[in-house]
Amino acid sequence: MITIPLRILLAEDHKTDAELITFHLEQLVETLEIRVVDNLPLFNQELQIFVPDLIISDYNMPTCTGLDVLKATKEFDINLPFIFITGTIEDEEMAANTILAGASGFILKKDMRNLQEKLKPLLKRVVFNISQQQVIRDRVRKNKIAVNQIYQFLDSIKAENEEQRANLKEIKKNIDGIELEKDDK
CATH class of the missing domain: 3.40.50.2300 (Response regulator)
Structure with a gap:
């Protein structure tokens, strides 16, 4: 059965x-x-x-x-x-x-x-x-968890100057772009 x-x-x-x-x-x-x-x-x-x-x-x-x-x-x-x-x-x-x-x-x-x-x-x-x-759904779920952990890590970094804060924003923007590309496929 x-x-x-x-x-x-x-x-x-x-x-x-x-x-x-x-x-x-x-x-x-x-x-x-x-x-x-x-x-x-x-x-x-x-x-x-x-x-x-x-x-x-x-x-x-x-x-x-x-x-x-x-x-x-x-x-x-x-x-x-x-x-x-x-x-x-x-x-x-x-x-x-x-x-x-x-x-x-x-x-x-x-x-x-x-x-x-x-x-x-x-x-x-x-x-x-x-x-x-x-199996694919589980992989996507694990990847989303990893991305969220990266976001948390980036948020925990205390940028000492404006250039570092701009770099962190650019990293987050690039991560968001990767997720959108995956969703489009």
Whole structure:
């Protein structure tokens, strides 16, 4: 069972399929928060306020296609994992096109009995990426602590003359510029 909490946004217009997908996800993920939408405007809204770790989408819905959902996802975050669970993708060319468009994978609805087996490797990749991002977040936090310690040290230095005070201000300004450059990237 996956122990890292996951936030999943599911775009699915059939209530029964949404419930079945949710059931299978609950068997794989210990702490799961899932939101279900059935149209593109609601999807875009949830994408902004829910900020999921993974998107799962049907391919054909009454008001949009899965490719519309994929496009909105990639505009929001190009690295956000995206999986199609669909009954529509039957031919290899269409399946290849979804992967080329940026989907992480797809599962056919005819394989719903084996959904956990099909989802498990895809979810493991998502969890691995989340854990890698956690390492980066920890590094950023440690760097911010170090910068704050430098500020405290600089503040504790008693400048004896105007030139030293000007140099300390310039050092602080340069440190602030470094932080802004990191945030812009």
